Amino acid sequence: MLDHGGDLAAAMARFGGAAEDWIDLSTGINRAPWPVPPLPERVWRDLPGVEAETRCADAAREAWGVAPEAAILPVAGAQAAIRLAPRLRAPGRAAILSPTYNEHAAAFRAEGWRVSEPKAADALAGADAAVVVNPNNPDGRRCAPEALLALADRVGLLVVDESFADVDPGLSLCAAAGRPGLLVLRSFGKFHGLAGARLGFAVGAAEEIGALRALAGPWAVSGPALALGAEALADRGWAEATRARLRDDAARLDALASGAGWRTVGGTALFRLYETEDAAAAQARLAAARIWSRRFPWSAGWLRLGPPGGAGEWARLSAALAG
Amino acid sequence: MLDHGGDLAAAMARFGGAAEDWIDLSTGINRAPWPVPPLPERVWRDLPGVEAETRCADAAREAWGVAPEAAILPVAGAQAAIRLAPRLRAPGRAAILSPTYNEHAAAFRAEGWRVSEPKAADALAGADAAVVVNPNNPDGRRCAPEALLALADRVGLLVVDESFADVDPGLSLCAAAGRPGLLVLRSFGKFHGLAGARLGFAVGAAEEIGALRALAGPWAVSGPALALGAEALADRGWAEATRARLRDDAARLDALASGAGWRTVGGTALFRLYETEDAAAAQARLAAARIWSRRFPWSAGWLRLGPPGGAGEWARLSAALAG
Numbered sequence: 030m031l032d033h034g035g036d037l038a039a040a041m042a043r044f045g046g047a048a049e050d051w052i053d054l055s056t057g058i059n060r061a062p063w064p065v066p067p068l069p070e071r072v073w074r075d076l077p078g079v080e081a082e083t084r085c086a087d088a089a090r091e092a093w094g095v096a097p098e099a100a101i102l103p104v105a106g107a108q109a110a111i112r113l114a115p116r117l118r119a120p121g122r123a124a125i126l127s128p129t130y131n132e133h134a135a136a137f138r139a140e141g142w143r144v145s146e147p148k149a150a151d152a153l154a155g156a157d158a159a160v161v162v163n164p165n166n167p168d169g170r171r172c173a174p175e176a177l178l179a180l181a182d183r184v185g186l187l188v189v190d191e192s193f194a195d196v197d198p199g200l201s202l203c204a205a206a207g208r209p210g211l212l213v214l215r216s217f218g219k220f221h222g223l224a225g226a227r228l229g230f231a232v233g234a235a236e237e238i239g240a241l242r243a244l245a246g247p248w249a250v251s252g253p254a255l256a257l258g259a260e261a262l263a264d265r266g267w268a269e270a271t272r273a274r275l276r277d278d279a280a281r282l283d284a285l286a287s288g289a290g291w292r293t294v295g296g297t298a299l300f301r302l303y304e305t306e307d308a309a310a311a312q313a314r315l316a317a318a319r320i321w322s323r324r325f326p327w328s329a330g331w332l333r334l335g336p337p338g339g340a341g342e343w344a345r346l347s348a349a350l351a352g
Numbered sequence: 353m354l355d356h357g358g359d360l361a362a363a364m365a366r367f368g369g370a371a372e373d374w375i376d377l378s379t380g381i382n383r384a385p386w387p388v389p390p391l392p393e394r395v396w397r398d399l400p401g402v403e404a405e406t407r408c409a410d411a412a413r414e415a416w417g418v419a420p421e422a423a424i425l426p427v428a429g430a431q432a433a434i435r436l437a438p439r440l441r442a443p444g445r446a447a448i449l450s451p452t453y454n455e456h457a458a459a460f461r462a463e464g465w466r467v468s469e470p471k472a473a474d475a476l477a478g479a480d481a482a483v484v485v486n487p488n489n490p491d492g493r494r495c496a497p498e499a500l501l502a503l504a505d506r507v508g509l510l511v512v513d514e515s516f517a518d519v520d521p522g523l524s525l526c527a528a529a530g531r532p533g534l535l536v537l538r539s540f541g542k543f544h545g546l547a548g549a550r551l552g553f554a555v556g557a558a559e560e561i562g563a564l565r566a567l568a569g570p571w572a573v574s575g576p577a578l579a580l581g582a583e584a585l586a587d588r589g590w591a592e593a594t595r596a597r598l599r600d601d602a603a604r605l606d607a608l609a610s611g612a613g614w615r616t617v618g619g620t621a622l623f624r625l626y627e628t629e630d631a632a633a634a635q636a637r638l639a640a641a642r643i644w645s646r647r648f649p650w651s652a653g654w655l656r657l658g659p660p661g662g663a664g665e666w667a668r669l670s671a672a673l674a675g
Binding site for chain 1: 359360361371376379381385388390393394395396397398399400401402403428429431432434435455459462545546547548549550566567569570571572573574575576577580
């Protein structure tokens with residue numbers, strides 16, 4: 030099993046407490062979700078048909094300014110698209126801009142690809158498939174859209190994972206999607222705070238999206254996820270307000286971290302990455318206050334935290350960091 | 353695209369009307385669903401963790417009497433397991449007991465298997481992988497559990513699709529699962545009438561279920577589906593009453609069909625298969641009353657119908673068949 034944020038069971042096993050005692054800041058998932066309305070019975074009852082899928086994809090197109098020539102496939106979370114992307118080409122040499130989260134490398138390896146993990150975008154050129162997470166998790170590294178479009182010409186398949194681009198819309202390649210060899214992945218649950226719904230999107234050329242659709246099989250996304258995705262993505266007021274709120278929250282979190290002696294490495298408005306003296310000790314200190322954070326097996330100092338979701342959570346985090 | 357029941361968009365394109373005008377009897381999905389309760393916000397918000405998955409799998413184990421030595425993996429509908437099953441073995445020769453619904457053959461072919469579709473169970477022996485849908489869709493053909501266990505010894509991998517076994521619990525191999533080479537697939541949405549939720553289960557040997565888990569990747573099932581699956585599968589009173597009700601409904605549907613001059617070919621309590629003079633004409637006659645049924649491209653006479661879901665639906669069907 031790969032290590033992930035969000036594994037509260039591991040936190041409880043190590044530090045005790047019940048799930049409801051904990052504030053999980055270990056993920057990049059917005060803690061103040063879009064409010065789920067009551068859903069009509071039919072979305073649970075019926076197999077999700079073409080209409081439900083199209084409505085959801087159309088809302089995504091509108092929300093992200095996806096190019097008219099690009100096709101959009103709703104999938105059961107960006108993770109589902111990450112798993113399928115390597116199957117768009119015969120296995121070869123995949124280069125994944127690193128460090129980043131480990132699911133891309135795992136997915137390519139599982140499909141028989143050789144995987145390299147260069148630290149510079151230039152080193153991706155010439156690969157049969159390349160992956161860039163933009164903005165990146167965990168360090169927030171950003172690649173300019175123009176640079177990525179140029180890179181797309183120099184690799185077999187370019188996968189751009191925009192799971193965190195809702196808080197940085199200027200970075201998105203959605204408006205330039207539709208050309209063969211460029212696949213853009215989007216998450217719904219992270220920015221909307223509804224990761225349990227399992228909804229994401231693959232955006233790309235019609236032929237490649239068609240191939241992904243065939244690989245995913247019918248009814249790959251639940252009816253409730255398609256219905257609430259369509260509604261939530263059309264709620265532009267909520268998105269604007271949430272972007273502004275998360276920006277403020279990120280600054281506030283950085284200030285708290287700075288007070289604790291941590292240095293900000295980077296991040297997005299959905300998560301912040303800090304260099305601490307000793308990440309294990311810092312995590313344990315927060316865990317004593319039942320606040321869960323994210324460490325990285327390959328770094329002794331890095332700790333990742335998402336902004337708390339409300340006044341009570343902020344107060345607990347402040348106290349834990351001051352204590 | 354394979355042909356399926358449940359594609360109301362096709363019905364509307366051909367015969368008109370809006371979705372809410374139609375009664376969709378083209379699927380094997382119970383029209384009187386288990387009532388979905390309000391779900392806590394956290395099931396939408398949080399990544400579904402080990403605990404949510406375990407709770408759901410435990411409820412399935414209890415409901416179906418799954419052997420203690422068998423492992424259970426919740427998946428996003430039986431369909432998701434159908435797609436993954438061929439990846440448990442290197443591609444070879446797959447034999448699928450036929451006729452049956454076309455997803456199994458498509459899944460094996462997509463993974464590079466040679467597929468044969470024999471009409472007799474004896475012809476499956478010796479295959480690298482064999483598939484039996486039990487009870488079968490669309491004709492309701494039943495295989496005795498003992499015969500299937502004997503067959504498991506004579507093939508590389510035996511996939512037993514029990515998507516419709518909730519109405520025929522005596523047929524299930526769940527109590528005999530756990531041996532390598534035997535994979536039992538279960539649906540949640542069909543019997544519980546909640547196909548939109550996308551929940552199903554793979555039941556088998558720990559190692560093979562572990563391999564499926566790795567192939568499915570993390571968070572393959574939504575939090576809401578896991579939560580309501582756990583609750584619904586524990587509701588044994590509802591299940592008993594629903595089994596009895598569906599049995600009565602199937603008999604009532606057969607009587608109506610007989611009155612229309614159709615002969616019952618077979619089926620389960622979730623769907624009935626009829627031999628009509630002319631399935632195209634019979635489907636059009638029902639469609640004029642906005643009742644959607646299922647035809648099969650390879651049969652001129654067969655028409656499949658599920659029981660209506662309430663008094664109003666029964667009245668409309670009676671009138672359409674009498675008219």
